[in-house]
Amino acid sequence: MEIMLTGEGGPEMLQVTSGDGPQPGKGEVRVRVLASGVSFAEVQMLRRRYPMQPRFPFVPGYDLVGEVSAVGAGVTGVRVGQRVAAMTRTGAWRTHVVVPARSVVPVPAELDSGVAAAVVMNGVTAYQLVHDVARVRPGQTVLVHGASGGVGTLLVQLAVRAGARVLGTASESKHDLVRSLGAEPIDYRAGSVPAAVRALAPGGVAAVFDHVGGQSLPDSYSVLADNGILINYGSASTLRDDGHWLKPYFGTIRRLGTWWLARLLGRARGRRATFYYVKSGAAFTTALTEIFKLVEAGTITPSIAKRLPLTEASTALRLLVEGKTSGKIVLDA
Structure with missing residues (x-):
């Protein structure tokens, strides 16, 4: 079984089909999917707004946790029956997936599959942003x-754990959740966010984690303290754009370039801005392994909004589109 995204539109464009993944080739493993995540990337894919997404129709699904059911020739270090996690970007919303053996990460035996799936892409993103990029x-x-979102809730917990004071934007209905994670909430719908930030932190902030992009970036940059860093790691604002999906990114590149030049010329008070995206590789494996340890120990807890069967992927996307959930939605296969 697989969930096929058949064309541009809303969640109704998802269809349950009888397809399945092939057998693994050289250097590959076949994984029986146990759980997979639902992310904002899939919302963007519905609108044909996600960078370099496949042509319709295709199977979405950014990440997964599953059990290895077969290994291809030349595979070592991965065995049949082992539970693993992987980031696929697309293709995870099916019952069986074939992935490169080098890309899978072992999942601790005591960690629930759905909980593990909630921190594959989100957890690595948050961990690398806090520890490798911002170095909080x-x-x-x-x-x-977005402090109440799937990545945002983990960012808050990791930054608090690193000893930082955290301010977090969220709608008012989600402020109790943000407070429970250790952050001070700011209602982004209740006026100027920069003004609210400056009222709480008159000297500015050391880092801003911005998943919105677009017009949010100048506001984020404006609240940086001397030597602070703005990290743009998403493009949620592109859902409101028309035209080619690349068009909004030209504005982002122009802004980042302008700020880079200002810093080079000594006119930026040491402030800098950068773009981040999560990618597979050795650093991904290291970060996910560490995240699994923190979750298993109870040091951080992923916020799971809802767990639904894979066949209800359209419902999951609809909930995400409506913005009525906090944390991560997980699909159980």
């Missing part, structure tokens, strides 16, 4: 946009 230190103040 004790005593700093940081701003997390």
